[in-house]
Amino acid sequence: MIDPGSVLTTDLVGLATTRHAYVLFVLLSTIGLYMLIANENLVKKVIGVNMFQTGIFLFFITSAYRVGGSAPIIEGAGPYVSPLPQVIVLTAIVVGISLTAVGLALSIRLYNEYGTLRADALREVIGDE
Amino acid sequence: MSDVLLALLVTVPLVAAIFPLLFGLRYENAGWPIALAGSLVVTGLAGTLAWEIFTASTETGQRLVHEMAGYPAPYGIELVGDGLSALIALLISVVSVAVLIYSRSTGPGSNAFYSGFLLLMGGLLGMTLTGDLFNLFVFLEIVGLITYALVASDDSGMAAYGALKYLFLGTVGASLYLIGVGYLLVRTGSLNMLDLQARLADIGYTEPLVQAAFGFILIGLMLKIAVFPLHTWQPDAYTYAPDTVSAYISALVSTTAAYALIRISFDVFTVDFFAANQLITDAVVLVASISIVVGSLLAAMQTEIKRVFAYSSVAQFGMIVVAIGLNSRTALLGAVIHLVGHGLMKATLFMGAGILSSAYGATTISDYAGLAKRSPITSGGIAVTGLALVGIPPSIGILGKWYIALGAVESGSWSVAIIIFISTLLTLTYVARIIETLYFNPPEATHEETAASESVEHVAVGDEAVADGGLETRVATERIVVVAVLAVSTVALFASVDLFTELLDPVFGRFFQ
Amino acid sequence: MIEPTIRPLAAVAVSFVAAAFILASGRRPNLREAWTVLASVSMFGIVASMVPGVLAGEVYVTNLGTVLPGVDFVLRADPLGVLFASLASLLWIVTSFYSIGYMRGLDEHNQTRYFASFAVSVASAVGIAFAGNLLTIFVFYEVLSVATYPLVAHDETPEARAAGRKYLAYTFFGGGVLVLAGTVLVYWLTSLAPGAESATVDFTPGGISALANADPTAASVAFIVLALGFGVKAGLMPFHQWLPSAMVAPTPVSGLLHAVAVVKSGVFGIARVVLDVFGPETLADLGPASFGDLGIALPVAIIASITLTVASIIALRKDHLKRRLAYSTISQLSYIVLGLALLEGDALIGGLLHIPAHAFMKLTLFLCAGIIHVETHTDNISEMAGIGRRMPLTMTAFGIAAAGMAGIPLVAGFVSKWYIVIGALDGGNAVFAGVLLVSGVLNIAYFWPIVYQAFFETPDDHDTKPLLEGPFGGRDAIRADGSGRTDDHGTVDIDASVDPDANHEGGVHHAHDDTDEHHDDHHGHHGGPPAGGWPKRNWRGGESTWFMLGPILTAAALSLLLGIIPHTIVFMRIVETIVGNLPGVVV
Known part of the structure; x- marks a missing residue:
């Protein structure tokens, strides 16, 4: 568990060494979000969404981790890492894949229709404000 | 027993979603009847759920719980049916049936569509019932x-x-x-x-x-x-x-x-x-208030009819979110009433717009000129529902607004109260335009049929007449009936406060202990 | 004594049902008109049947169930309600016949929509009259706005649509915003009252008791918001602009709705708020001490005084007859509001009695304007010199009603104004009495020339009208047709817009249009006397059809009767009952 407030008070070095997984989560998500907003290529936007979600999955997995914990299977010896986030992430990955599939399918349809994958070009064609 | 009801509400549409595709392999038009049967069953279930909660006198009777796969909470997932979720479930099922009847002749008619439709209904019900x-x-x-x-x-x-x-x-x-x-x-x-x-x-x-x-x-x-x-x-x-x-x-x-x-x-x-977090509360109220004003203004600026209604939703949901931020029992009651009312009204408006666009290709406000004479029932439905949306009594629109405004006054949020009162005029800016165009703008001469029907009228009696049914027969009757019934229901629900308070009182009792 | 009965509901419902029948029989005009007449007569019958009971102290109540906790949807025929309802239903009969003559005479389009909207409008006016609480009145107030919109925009011309938009914006600002806000405030205030079981917005003679002890600031705000909300329909300045614009409507609409039902529903709303929501005693206690005896009603009295003076002055400058009447309406309505705001027994009687008095007189005037329009297509006063030759009966009725407006004895206006002036003096508010007298002079100034020139001048030899012509402040030199200074539309040709005939060339004209008055309608010139001066018509109805003359003479006769024998024709007795029921008001 995180001690609330400690994230802000801990010095950056401490943050990078002990909480690097959370830093990575923030970085990945932000990069993904930036890609979604700033990149005009539809496929890259889809990749951005994926990256954004992957960052979040990482956050969940990290939160389940405990030092010396083993996989949460009944036969093994304890202590176990928390099983709940693992389940959540498994489900979320499935959802994410479906989203990617739908997103790519729509991109293909747009490409067939307008011959471009660029969002700015599409906006111009469609006349979206 | 009753807890199984909750599980059925979610699983029936999800399982039924398989059948249109499955039977679609054999029968081309299997989708619609299956979807209709599915949503009728769901409507029955939702009605039963609401009725059980409505008549229950004990606290456990007013909050039904189903533990999925028998795992107890908090480890397992539970489905919860209380007055609030029952109300939304009822709304979902009723609108589903209405939309399905409406879609019979207009589609999109593929079996995959009806599978999707059922899945969507299942998802919505799941969102409503999950705990x-x-x-x-x-x-x-x-x-x-x-x-x-x-x-x-x-x-x-x-x-x-x-x-x-x-x-x-x-x-x-x-x-x-x-x-x-x-x-x-x-x-x-x-x-x-x-x-x-x-x-x-x-x-x-x-x-x-x-x-x-x-x-x-x-x-x-x-x-x-x-x-x-x-x-x-x-x-x-x-x-x-x-x-x-x-x-x-x-x-x-x-x-x-x-x-x-x-x-x-x-x-x-x-x-x-x-x-404990006044700043967050204030931010919610502020953003939602802006949403009311800006949404209405954007709606008033649109020319395409569906866009008008879309931006109108931005404004109306602003009103609902404001009520959440007001943190008052009265306002929240208004929010729930408006949630249900807005759902019915928007469904009616979009279906009405759908009829006019499929019959006359009318998609912009100016295309609507004079259509009231040719489609009196649909236009009447749009006009009545539009006025209900403005908050003209008697209609469900005024009920929600009344409680949200009263909640704002009670909690002393005067600026919010003023915005909500002014929202009558804001909504009127776009609704009045549509009604005026429908009823009082002369039809554009570019439509050949229009010109023809006009001249017929004048020779005939010197005033309206003719139109009823005439051109509207091109649209399947059940679509018009659905719009008319929903429009009437938005008016009739003016008398529904008891239903809402009865269902919501136990829930709000928990919310505002 | 409170008696549960369906009679109030029946009075409202009969005309809603009639509207449905009218719509259904749109293809058979005679049957359609029969529904209108039948509904108006039966509505009046139902309302009249309650008058004796109400005078004896009965209150007839129909309760339709609960809408909000503590608030029922209830129709309640008390003296005040019966006053307005009997007036509206009586004049609906008069106007129905006139409408038939008018609409057929002009071969108007969309008559089915017109008559149906008319029926719904009257139904909601009676609903307003019988509403038992603020919420119910709000519901009917809004329905009335919706139902009259098609009537205002009836012509479907750009100007009519613009007027319709303006009308909607103003009335919904008054109703959906202000009245709703005021109702919510009252509901909230009464729910806070100590010992109150639930909130209430029910009308109670003398005021809701919980409001007397409520937070004074909030109660004052609630009163002002409600008064202004109803004031929009009552034409209080600065919310009066919709009324002159709405004159593009067909004349029967202007007559019934803009002299009787719509504007009076606004005034009636104020009466309810003053008498039955807050009560004169509570109002006198509210507001800062510097407001004196009138308390929070003082601002309303001041607004009303300003409105009645300024509107009279503007009326002087209008050449278009219906617009002059519109401003006269705005002015006269403020008499009523002023009478109510003075919070004094005699003034209240005067104010309330002016509701029927003004209705009879103004209806006469509007119907006269309408008949002149139908018969001669003349709308501007400057073209009416000598018209007494052509329309002797009409102009006589016009003269009677105009005299009443100015407060000449033996006509209805005198009685009501007398009481208001007495009330103002009794209450020690001589300023307001002075305002009333000045306005009386102005009334004569804008009505007398019309009557005088009709009988004693000829088209070739007459004074220029209107009396005041130069713009205020000496600017704004461009004037189209004498229709006014800043008249929103600059040079818009008003005649064209109120003259639907221009768009209906093929129309079958009425049998009486046998002269050459139509020959030049479509060449820019509208109305005015034909080349050889007005032809002379006899005094036996040769000037028009009895469909229209009958209603005019009825309305004029009613104004005379109310002036001569106010008690015998019941209205005065109803008014005295209303004021007598108020606790703490001395007559």
Whole structure:
């Protein structure tokens, strides 16, 4: 568990060494979000969404981790890492894949229709404000 | 027994979704009857649920619980049916039936569409009934995925564009929601709503992590609800989707997201959270107030009819979110009434617009000139529903507005009260334009039939007459009937306060202890 | 004594049902008109049947169930309600016949919509009259706005649509915003009252008791918001602009709705708020001490005084007859509001009695304007010199009503104004009495020339009208047709817009249009006397059809009767009952 407030008070070095997984989560998500907003290529936007979600999955997995914990299977010896986030992430990955599939399918349809994958070009064609 | 009802409500449409595709292999038109049968069953179930809660006298009777697969909460996932969720479930099932009847002749008629339709209904009901935050995310994404697909089911490129835009923003919204849920999980180790409520109360509401969790959930759901400035996906999606789909998603998808926000705000975070975090409360009220004003202004500026209605939703949901932020029992009652009322009204308006666009190709306001003479029933339905949306009594529109305004006055939020009162005029700016065009603008001469029918009229009696039925026969009768029935129901529900208070009192009793 | 009965509901419902029948029989004009007449007569019958009981102290109540906790949807025929309802239903009969003559005479389009909207409008006016609480009155107030919109925009010309938009914006600002806000405030205030079981917005003679002890600031705000909300329909300045614009409507609409039902529903709303929501005693206690005896009603009295003076002055400058009447209406309505705001027994009687008095007189005037329009297509006063030759009966009725407006004895206006002036003097508010007298002079100034020139001048030899012609402040030199200074539309040709005939060339004209008065309608010139001066018509109805003359003479006769024998024709007795029921008001 995180001690609330400690994230802000801990010095950056401490943050990078002990909480690097959370830093990575923030970085990945932000990069993904930036890609979604700033990149005009539809496929890259889809990749951005994926990256954004992957960052979040990482956050969940990290939160389940405990030092010396083993996989949460009944036969093994304890202590176990928390099983709940693992389940959540498994489900979320499935959802994410479906989203990617739908997103790519729509991109293909747009490409067939307008011959471009660029969002700015599409906006111009469609006349979206 | 009754707890099985909850499980059935979610599983019946999900399982039924298989059949249109399955039977579609053999029979070409299997989709519609299956979907209709499915939604009729669901309507029956939702009605039973509402009736049981309505007549129950004990506390356990008013809050039915089903533990999925027999795992007890907080470890297992539970489905919860109380007055609030029963009301939304009823709305979902009734609108589903109405939209299905409407879609019989107009489609999109493929079996895959009806599978999607049933899946969407199942997802919406799941969102409504679940008592688990992560389960809510899953249903949120099911709803999202199907909606993207249905929006794109019109084969145009524009529809695909609208759907993709919706997909990007919708996914971001759901993911933000997931982050918020993650924070709560990390802090408390629980995902069950009521369990979380107890744990959060122990932890206190001023911890940054808890505040951040609410912030992420709020923004994520606001994206789904389409509150200004997070609404940009919504007009495109509503406009480019097929008429049937626009009617369905405009009535239910944002509505269910708003329901989820109400549920999480008051069942997980509770009123104490709002009281402890005045800044967050103020921010919610401010953003939502802006949404009311800007949404209405944007709606008034549109020329395409579906866009007008889409931006109108931005404004109306602003009103609902304001009521959440007011943190008052009265205002929340208004929010729920308006949630249901807005769902019915928007479904009617989009279906009416669908009829006029398929009969006359009228998609912009100026195309509507003089159509009242040719489609008197549909135009009447649009006019009545539009006025109900403005908040003209007697209609359900004024009820919601009354309670939200009263709540604002009670809690001393004068600026909000003024905005809500002024919203009559704001809504009028776009509704009056449509009604005036329908009834008082001379039809454009470019339509050949128009000219013909006009001249016939003048020779005939010197005033209207002729039109009834005449040209409208090209539209299947049941579509007109659906619009008329829904329009009448928005008026009739003026007398429904007892139903709402009776169902919601126990729930609000918990919310506002 | 409170008696549960369906009679109040029946009075409202009969005309709603009639509207449905009218719509259904749109293809058979005679049957359609029969419904209108039948509904108006039976509505009046139902209302009249309650008058004796009400005078004897009965209150007839129909309760339709609860809408909000503590608030029922209830129709309640008390003296005040019966006053307005009997007036509206009586004049609906008069106007129905006139409408038939007018609409057929002009071969108007869309008559079915017209008659149906008319029926719904009257139904909601009676609903307003019988509403038992603020919420019910709000519902009917809004329905009335919706139902009259098609009547205002009836012509479907750009100007008519613009007027319709303006009308909607103003009335919904008054109703949906202000009245709703005021109702919510009252509901909230009464729910806070100590010992109150639930909130209430029910009308109670003398005021809701919970409001007397409520927070004074909030109660004052609630009163002002409600008074202004109803004031929009009552034409209080600065919310009066919709009324002159709405004159593009067909004349029967202007007559019934803009002299009787719509504007009076606004005034009636104020009466309810003053008498039955807050009560004169509570109002006198509210407001800062510097407001004196009138308390929070003082601002309303001041607004009313300003309105009645300024509107009279504007009326002087209008050449278009209906517009002059519109401003006269605005002015006269403020008499009523002023009478109510003075919070004194005699003034209240005067104010309430002016509701029927003004209705009879103004209806006469509007119907005269309408008949002149139908018969001669003349709308501007400057073209009416000598018209007494052509329309002797009409102009006589016009003269009687105009005299009443100015407060000449033996006509209805005198009685009501007398009481208001007495009330103002009794209450020690001589200023307001002075305002009333000045306005009386102005009334003569804008009505007398019309009557005088009709009988004693000829088209070739007459004074220029209107009396005041130069713009205020000496600017704004461009004037189209004498229709006014800043008249929103600059040079818009008003005649064209109120003259639907221009768009209906093929129309079958009425049998009486046998002269050459139509020959030049479509060449820019509208109305005015034909080349050789007005032809002379006899005094036996040769000037028009009895469909229109009958209603005019009826309305004029009613104004005379109310002036000569106010008690015998019941209205005065109803008014005295209303004021007598108020606790703490001395007559």
